Amino acid sequence: MHDDCIVTYSVNLEEKVVVIQTYNNTEKKQRKIRFDGVLTHSFKCIIDYNIIADIHECEISSFIIDNQEELIKMEGYCWPIDYHTEQELIDFLRTNEYKYIKINSSYGMFGWILAKSYDICG
Numbered sequence: 001m002h003d004d005c006i007v008t009y010s011v012n013l014e015e016k017v018v019v020i021q022t023y024n025n026t027e028k029k030q031r032k033i034r035f036d037g038v039l040t041h042s043f044k045c046i047i048d049y050n051i052i053a054d055i056h057e058c059e060i061s062s063f064i065i066d067n068q069e070e071l072i073k074m075e076g077y078c079w080p081i082d083y084h085t086e087q088e089l090i091d092f093l094r095t096n097e098y099k100y101i102k103i104n105s106s107y108g109m110f111g112w113i114l115a116k117s118y119d120i121c122g
Contacts, residue, residue, distance in 0.1 A: 001022060001024075001031060001033070001052050001054075001055055001120065002052065002053060002054060003024060003025075003026065003051060003052070003053075003106070004022035004023065004024045004031060004051070004052045005022060005023050005024070005025065005049065005050060005051055005052075006020060006021070006022055006050040006051075006052065006108070006109055007021045007022060007023050007030075008020075008021045009021070009043070011038075011041070016036065016037055016038045016039075016115075017034065017035065017036055017038060018034075018035040018038050018041055018113055018115070019032060019033070019034050019035070020032070020033045020035075020103075022052065029122060030122055031120060031121065031122035032120075032121045032122055033055065033118060033119070033120050033121075034118065034119050034121070035101070035113050035115040035117070035118045036115060036116060036117045036118070036119075037098075037115050037116025037117060038113060038114065038115045038116075039080050039081070039093075039098055039114040039115065040079065040080040040113075040114050041111065041112065041113040041114065041115075042067075042070075042111045042112055043103075043109055043110070043111035044109070044110060044111055045105070045108055045109055045110060046108065046109045047107075047108045047109070048108075049107065049108060050105060050107065050108030050109035051105060051106040051107040051108060052103060052104070052105060052106070053104045053105055053106040054102075054103075054104045055101060055102070055103050055104070055120075056101070056102055056104075057099050057100065057101050057102075058100045058101070058102055059100065060090055060093045060094055060098065060100055061090060062100060063093070063100040063112075063114065064086050064089065064090060066112070071086075071089075080114060093114065096116070097116055098114050098115065098116055099114070099115055099116065099117070099118065100112060100113075100114055101113045101114075101115065101118055
């Protein structure tokens with residue numbers, strides 16, 4: 001997916017699905033990434049032209065480290081779930097088999113998704 005441009009993305013909260021559609025100008029190829037069982041996600045720097053550098057799965061413990069500031073800020077607001085300790089959150093994510101998938105960009109949109117599964121088609 002390196003150098004694919006993000007054409008569109010959609011979020012279906014009811015079905016817990018995020019879909020990102022991309023296009024690679026060099027290969028003249030469309031791809032779709034579908035994330036199922038989405039708990040939460042965060043995308044930043046969304047502009048007209050977004051180029052993916054990499055998509056990779058990270059350790060659940062990295063989610064806590066990477067989002068420490070947000071977790072502190074959202075304490076008491078049930079984000080991403082209602083929990084009391086970081087270990088309780090980690091245990092929930094691991095027990096329920098969530099994956100922490102990061103989207104790095106060369107340009108524009110980047111972020112992450114907590115989902116139970118994902119598939120790249122195309």
